[in-house]
Amino acid sequence: MEEEIQYSSVVFKGRAAPPRNNREEVSVYSSIKNKKPLTSETEVQASGIRHHPLLCLGIICFLLCAIIITVIIYFAMETKKLKLNLSDLEAKNEQLTLEKRDLQNQTEDLKMNMTKLQNQNEQLRNNSDKLNKILAAIISYTNFPADLFCPDGVCQTCPKDWIQFQESCYFFNHFISPLKQWDQSRQLCQSMKSDLVVISSLEEQNFIKNKIQYYYDTHHGYWIGLRKVNNKWIWVDGSPDTLGYWKNPGSSEDFAIIAKDPALTQSWIQNINGFLNRFICEIKALIF
Structure with a gap:
């Protein structure tokens, strides 16, 4: 519904109101007339x-x-x-x-x-060297007594119950009985692939003198490998005696023993073959 528009006149004091522009009036009126409510x-x-x-x-x-x-x-x-x-x-x-x-x-x-193998290798090398040395030592024998030096397949420097001194092994007959003559004693030594002892130096004489024992009396001792041949004292290996450690040098007997009591260089006693004594055997040591 259109609103009614009321017009009023404005009177200016002192002067007449300016004339209105008809166009402006129409425009204003039209604008107000066409305005719609919100x-x-x-x-x-x-x-x-x-x-x-x-x-x-x-x-x-x-x-x-x-x-x-x-x-x-x-x-x-x-x-x-x-x-x-x-x-x-x-x-x-x-x-x-x-x-x-x-x-x-x-x-x-x-x-x-590796350490074990090295040790085993070293042991094998040592055993090899030892075997080579044993072989060389065995070859040096004319007839090597393997049963004496190697009874269980293991070789020793000296046979059992033998004593080593320098390059030889010695068997001291302290207990074998009955006592033996010189030639019987030698046969026993030879049965053990050895022979009666040959003394070739003062050091060897001293070693043997310290190992033998006193028994019975001063006339008893141990047979050694010394005998008179053509009125000359000869060792069983064929070498002549050069030491002469005699207690009775003027005797006419043909065989010799070494006794315990006499002095070191006066301990050989000339005796007859039939006299009974202990004995000493000697064999070359198996040095390897």
Whole structure:
């Protein structure tokens, strides 16, 4: 419903009112006449226009929240992956540690085995050298008594119950009975692949003198490998005597014993073959 328009006149004091422009009046009137009242739709549009900045701000906040949540989820997923990778790496590291420990143990075992092998190799080398020396020593014998020096397959420098001095082995007949004549004693020595002792130096004389024992009386002693041949004293190996450690040098007997009591260089006693005594055997030592 159109509103009614009332017009009033304005009177200016002192002078007449200016003439109105008819065109302007028509325009104003037309403008007022055509003006429509504000409806509810128009009010909503105006209100929407007033609230538009808040809406934009809300949208921006929503987008920021969405981005933040997305970033948080992304980093959570990446953190989970990193934790899984870290667990895998720790497991692999543990496995590598165990393998390293096993390798170290194997290395130690190998070192121990290597040491054992080196010791065995050294032992074999020593045994080889020893066998070569034994072989060389055996070859030096005209007829090597293997049963005497190597009774169980293991060779010794001297036979059992024999005593070594320098390069010889000596058997002192302290217990064999009955006592023997000179030639019987030699036969016993020869049965052991040896012979009656040949004394060739003062050192050997001293060694033998310290090993023999006193028994019965001063006339008893141990047969040595010395006898008179063509009125000359000859050792059983064929060499002449040059020492002459006699107690009774003027006797006419043809065989000799060594006694315990007389002085070192006066301990040989000339005796007859039929006299019974102990004896001393000598054999070349197996030096290797």
